[in-house]
Amino acid sequence: MADGEYKPGLEGVPATRSNISFVDGQAGILEYRGIPIQELTAHSTFLETAYLLIFGELPKQSDLHSFEQAIRGHRRVKYRIRDMIKSFPESGHPMDALQTCVAGLGLFYPLQEMDPNYVFGTVTRLLSKLPTMVAMFHQMRQGNDPIPPDDSLDHSANFLYMLSGKKPDPWLARIFDTCLILHAEHTVNASTFALLVSASTLANPYSTLATAVGTLSGLLHGGANQEVMMMLRQIGSVENVRSFIEDKLAKKQRIMGLGHRVYKVKDPRAITLQRIAEELFERYGRDKYYDIAVEIERVCEELLGPKGIYPNVDFYSGLVYAKLGIPEDLFTPVFAIARAAGWLAHWREQLSDNRLFRPTQVYTGERHQRYIPLAERG
Incomplete structure (x- = not known):
């Protein structure tokens, strides 16, 4: 590419270095941390895959157990988030509701020093609360009380339960878990790039995730x-x-x-x-x-x-x-529940060697124009 050449949509322009995922578009290859997606869907779970993406390696059994338990412990949301959802219009799109809720979480969990405990807490809190907020909005827009999480159920089964009130067939829950793995990460797509720009400003991670959710809502992306x-x-x-x-x-x-x-x-x-x-x-x-x-x-x-x-x-x-019984306008929020794993991986990677994004432009307007006083304008 010639120096200064304009590429619409930044097509083919590297925006960052990353070791999170790899795509070969000619051969149809997708890998997370070097592991083919086919192996992960056959042998892994969504939460194990999320750990792999975010922390860079497959977890030991004790680490995975701690990760899963932390996520179960964060499933519930503050009652003020519930009150906020109650005030949303029933006709509102769930993606707009989710973006608002994710940004609202930042009021309760302000930005702190980026130590391992803060990162772990942020990651587990977001992975656990996104499904709860999606299901909560779905229930409340129908005039129902939200269905509380069931801590006896795994991540995917619990979401399907909160959505319907019925404990799902374990086989169907596994199918849904596989879908989450497939949607968890895909290099620097539009929502991930938006997240990287926001993260590079050192914004609150909840605001940063809300930026990604808003970008995913577009019809040319998650919709x-x-x-x-x-x-x-x-x-x-x-x-x-x-x-x-x-x-x-x-x-x-x-x-x-x-x-x-x-x-x-x-x-x-x-x-x-x-x-x-x-x-x-x-x-x-x-x-x-x-x-x-x-x-x-x-x-x-x-x-x-x-x-x-x-x-x-x-x-x-x-x-x-x-x-699986998921309403159509929840398809993209489900995408966000899965992609949160990849977003958090890129958030963590960006901050490990951060530099503020500040691209340039190709100016196409006029120059050296005279200011015309208001009285002289025809």
Whole structure:
């Protein structure tokens, strides 16, 4: 890249050095701390994966136990956070509610010296309280009291319980845990970059996470899986797929859930999510929208494959979440619950060798203009 060359969206411009995750978009590889995502989804749990991402190594059994116990101990939120949620409009989007709640936590846990105890407390507090606040808003917007956490349940099972009031099938809880692992980290995406900029100012970590949550809420980032479900309903049947796709392409419109800034092959997370969807439908009944999604992938591979446009992580995740009974407008908050692990890893890494982000620009406006007095302006 030539010195000073402008790259829209900073595409291909390195913004930081990191050893947290690795992506090879041509080969379809995603690794967390060097471990392939396929191995983690097969053998790990979300909290173990979060520990790996944040602290840089797989934990010993005693360390993992302490980490899990700390997270269970932080699941409850201050009653003033509950009172704040009670005042939110029922029609508000859960991502706006979550961003407000995360920022509000900073009022109770002010920035302190960045010693290991403060970092550990911040990490475990945020990982535990995000699920509680998402479930709390969901219950309260329906006029219900929040369902208290059940400390006998693990991280994923407890969230599903707070959301529905029913203890989930352990197999379904494991499916959800796998989804959290898949969404936990993905290098310097838009929300992570926003977090890095905020962290570099030495802002309160809760404000920094709130910045990331707000960035994730955009339709071109975390909100795409909800848009995929809307698209599937709009298409309605397998027979309508080709005409829908061809019409979209003729109008040069995006097809939600397809294409990625990095991957030029099928997103490895989408491969795992499709397998999970197939297992879910085999056990709990087939969904016509899954058949529509498979046909979209087939048609788009024919029409867009040569351009390197394939399903990304959002394409099948909504189908899985819907089968788990998660409301569509909670898909992106669930993404945030998972991505908090990666965000906290980058927050910790940024502060280990911090430098304030201050990019430059390519100025395109006029210069040397005369000030025109108000009376002379036509």
